[in-house]
Amino acid sequence: MTITYTNTHPRRLDEAQGALANAHAPVHQSWIPRLVLGAVALVPAISLVMALDAQGSDQVALGYFNILWTGLLMLVFGGWMMASKRFASGQKLAWIFAWLLAAPVALPLYWYRHIWQAPKAELVHD
Secondary structure (H helix, E strand, O other): OOOOOOOOOHHHHHHHHHHHHOOOOHHHOOHHHHHHHHHHHHHHHHHHHHHHHOOOHHHHHHHHHHHHHHHHHHHHHHHHHHHOOOOOHHHHHHHHHHHHHHHHHHHHHHHHHHHHOOOOOOOOOO
């Protein structure tokens, strides 16, 4: 005999659907994907240092790579930040402003403060 429990309380259903929609958010990740994101967040700083040392077309190529990679990270981190309810609107604007002014420093700092140290999501079963 199998017993199936269905939680049909509207608030619980909304929370469960929200958790499924945001399953890729940092609060749902283990430490390995978070660490990989940290390495990815360091790429703009590393490519900037490499571009400063390069010459000619290599410097231009590294500059374009840095701009594209930084833009991609800003989209990913910004999407998670905008979807999160942990940030006030002033905090969101401050992070975006920091990313635009000093992305090679601000992106790893954001990763450390809000992805590496993100609270763990907990499943609640009734």
